[in-house]
Amino acid sequence: MSEVKKIATRESYGNALVELAGQDDRIVVLDADLAAATKTSTFKKAYPKRFIDCGIAEGNMMGVAAGLACAGKIPFASSFAMFAAGRAFEQVRNSIGYPRLNVKIGATHAGISVGEDGATHQCNEDIALMRTIPGMTIINPADDVEARAAVKAAYAHNGPVYMRFGRLAVPVINDSPNYSFELGKGITLKDGKDLTIIATGLCVSYALEAARRLARDGINARVINIHTIKPLDEELIIRAAKETGKIVTVEEHSVIGGLGSAVCECLSEHCPCRTLRIGVNDVFGESGPAVKLLAKYGLDENGIYTKVKAFL
Amino acid sequence: MDKRNLQKIANEVRKGIILSTHSAKAGHPGGSLSAAEVFTYLYFEEMNVDPGNEKAPDRDRFVLSKGHTAPGLYAALAQKGFFSTDTLSTLRQIGSILQGHPDMKHIPGIDMSSGSLGQGISAAVGMALAAKMDGRSYRTYTLLGDGEIQEGQVWEAAMLAGHHKLDNLVVIVDNNGLQIDGAIDEVCSPYPIDKKFEAFNFHVINVADGNDFDQLQSAFSEARATKGMPTAIVMKTVKGKGVSFMENQVAWHGTAPNDEQYALAMAELEKAGEALCQK
Numbered sequence: 001m002s003e004v005k006k007i008a009t010r011e012s013y014g015n016a017l018v019e020l021a022g023q024d025d026r027i028v029v030l031d032a033d034l035a036a037a038t039k040t041s042t043f044k045k046a047y048p049k050r051f052i053d054c055g056i057a058e059g060n061m062m063g064v065a066a067g068l069a070c071a072g073k074i075p076f077a078s079s080f081a082m083f084a085a086g087r088a089f090e091q092v093r094n095s096i097g098y099p100r101l102n103v104k105i106g107a108t109h110a111g112i113s114v115g116e117d118g119a120t121h122q123c124n125e126d127i128a129l130m131r132t133i134p135g136m137t138i139i140n141p142a143d144d145v146e147a148r149a150a151v152k153a154a155y156a157h158n159g160p161v162y163m164r165f166g167r168l169a170v171p172v173i174n175d176s177p178n179y180s181f182e183l184g185k186g187i188t189l190k191d192g193k194d195l196t197i198i199a200t201g202l203c204v205s206y207a208l209e210a211a212r213r214l215a216r217d218g219i220n221a222r223v224i225n226i227h228t229i230k231p232l233d234e235e236l237i238i239r240a241a242k243e244t245g246k247i248v249t250v251e252e253h254s255v256i257g258g259l260g261s262a263v264c265e266c267l268s269e270h271c272p273c274r275t276l277r278i279g280v281n282d283v284f285g286e287s288g289p290a291v292k293l294l295a296k297y298g299l300d301e302n303g304i305y306t307k308v309k310a311f312l
Numbered sequence: 313m314d315k316r317n318l319q320k321i322a323n324e325v326r327k328g329i330i331l332s333t334h335s336a337k338a339g340h341p342g343g344s345l346s347a348a349e350v351f352t353y354l355y356f357e358e359m360n361v362d363p364g365n366e367k368a369p370d371r372d373r374f375v376l377s378k379g380h381t382a383p384g385l386y387a388a389l390a391q392k393g394f395f396s397t398d399t400l401s402t403l404r405q406i407g408s409i410l411q412g413h414p415d416m417k418h419i420p421g422i423d424m425s426s427g428s429l430g431q432g433i434s435a436a437v438g439m440a441l442a443a444k445m446d447g448r449s450y451r452t453y454t455l456l457g458d459g460e461i462q463e464g465q466v467w468e469a470a471m472l473a474g475h476h477k478l479d480n481l482v483v484i485v486d487n488n489g490l491q492i493d494g495a496i497d498e499v500c501s502p503y504p505i506d507k508k509f510e511a512f513n514f515h516v517i518n519v520a521d522g523n524d525f526d527q528l529q530s531a532f533s534e535a536r537a538t539k540g541m542p543t544a545i546v547m548k549t550v551k552g553k554g555v556s557f558m559e560n561q562v563a564w565h566g567t568a569p570n571d572e573q574y575a576l577a578m579a580e581l582e583k584a585g586e587a588l589c590q591k
Contacts, residue, residue, distance in 0.1 A: 028445070049445070050445070052441065054468075054472055055468075055471065055472065055475075057465075057468035057471070057472070059430075059431075059434070059464075059465045059468060060434045060437075060465050060468035060469045060472060061434075062434070063431050063432075063433075063434020063435050063437070063438065063465065063469065064434050064435070064437050064438035064441065064469070064472065065438060066424070066434070066435045066438060067375075067424065067434065067435035067436060067437060067438020067439040067440075067441070067442070068438040068439070068441060068442050069438075070373075070416075070423060070424055070435065070438070070439055070442075071373075071438070071439045071442030071443065071446075072369070072442070073442050073445075075438075090428060091428075091431055091434070091465075094425070094427070094428040094431060095424075095425070095428075095431045095434065095435060098415075098425055099415075099416050099417055099424070099425040100417065
């Protein structure tokens with residue numbers, strides 16, 4: 001097997017910002033002293049006059065972004081997910097969400113794949129928090145191709161968008177020429193009839209691998225990539241439940257409030273069926289190499305495979 | 313506009329505050345009344361705004377960071393003609409445009425939704441930064457409560473404003489001395505307010521009486537002439553100003569007048585209005 005290209009979606013974020021900025025001078029980028037890590041440093045280098053470093057003050061950064069949006073700018077406010085969604089939650093809700101301002105939030109270092117920094121910086125709650133804000137669009141891309149498409153879709157959408165990116169380099173899985181990104185539309189990556197695995201973010205590639213292994217055991221799993229968690233592609237999910245009868249969700253996020261919750265909320269109302277949520281099981285993370293942590297918390301290919309086998 | 317006319321408008325603003333909070337049976341008259349002069353001065357003297365062209369790109373901006381004093385801002389906007397003064401009686405009612413705190417999506421003339429303390433100043437900094445980036449000449453004003461500046465976000469915003477030398481930004485602190493739980497220096501003293509803003513690289517103007525139009529005029533002229541740094545106007549005011557039984561009474565921070573108190577307050581303001589006409 002040839003070596004798979006791996007890119008962290010935070011890199012994609014920085015690169016996409018530079019690509020977009022050339023087309024529209026309303027685009028400005030804000031960061032809170034993490035430009036080197038969020039990769040907005042790429043933008044800063046290309047467009048220094050359109051980059052605002054707010055210092056280590058995420059709450060203020062969200063408010064400043066709101067003010068810039070009021071004045072006609074398209075601000076991309078960037079920080080780690082922990083601080084963008086966590087620390088600044090109330091500013092995002094009241095200064096951006098409530099007036100529905102055209103602010104894009106680029107949240108990097110989401111989930112336990114932050115790795116060595118440990119629990120304080122591993123945000124497994126951001127999707128849950130952002131989902132509760134009326135009118136907030138939430139995108140959690142799976143790879144470099146999807147992340148760059150997500151940034152462009154967020155730019156094209158008029159209203160607040162929360163984009164979730166990772167620190168860890170992840171395989172490029174969407175490099176087919178047929179790939180297209182549509183906000184709010186899930187993508188069926190593999191057809192199947194025995195169950196459906198619905199995954200998001202970096203768990204999508206693991207879900208695909210797990211499905212291939214299940215196939216060797218004679219289990220035919222459908223795999224759906226949900227890149228837009230809000231609005232959720234309910235139609236695709238309900239159809240999968242009707243056609244395959246069993247649903248497994250996989251995410252690098254708490255099982256409370258994220259993709260698993262969103263899918264179960266949808267299905268319990270529209271098509272009750274057996275479900276299994278794979279995610280971070282209401283615990284804090286810990287320090288360690290990202291790939292080993294993903295294995296320990298059962299979010300990699302082997303974890304998904306094992307849990308699905310037990311579920312069936 | 314001469315001082316007498318500004319005083320007349322401020323008196324009408326006060327009536328609007330009493331009328332709207334009485335109708336709503338809720339709201340914050342104390343801090344609205346303390347700021348009646350500054351609302352009036354901003355909308356009738358200082359700011360370049362046009363009710364007929366409320367989204368003009370080069371208009372001056374105002375963010376009411378102390379959003380709970382919306383009754384004062386609403387009354388001033390109604391006086392200016394952004395909407396009918398009849399609307400004031402719908403404050404806080406279901407279906408009214410006049411939400412309990414400023415709502416830019418529904419209220420003509422509101423530049424930013426606000427109400428959660430400490431956040432409005434950040435948006436004002438964003439607006440001022442946008443003007444600098446685009447080379448636009450509009451100015452941005454934001455009004456904060458003296459209790460509000462206990463919020464850490466205020467100082468995050470002040471640090472960024474000072475760092476970017478936003479001389480198109482004026483931060484006004486309504487120093488009426490009272491917050492819900494009591495006197496600000498007894499709850500958690502923010503004093504010295506002027507030295508704090510100085511330390512954040514602001515040009516600071518202390519106004520001994522923020523309910524006096526001459527002093528406001530002098531302060532805002534000085535702010536306009538200040539280059540290379542943002543200005544903070546720290547103005548001493550009287551909470552509940554203009555309604556004698558509300559003055560300096562912390563209980564009137566967030567309590568609406570009942571029917572009897574409404575009648576008393578309106579009678580006092582009518583009398584003040586008549587006196588202004590006779591002078």
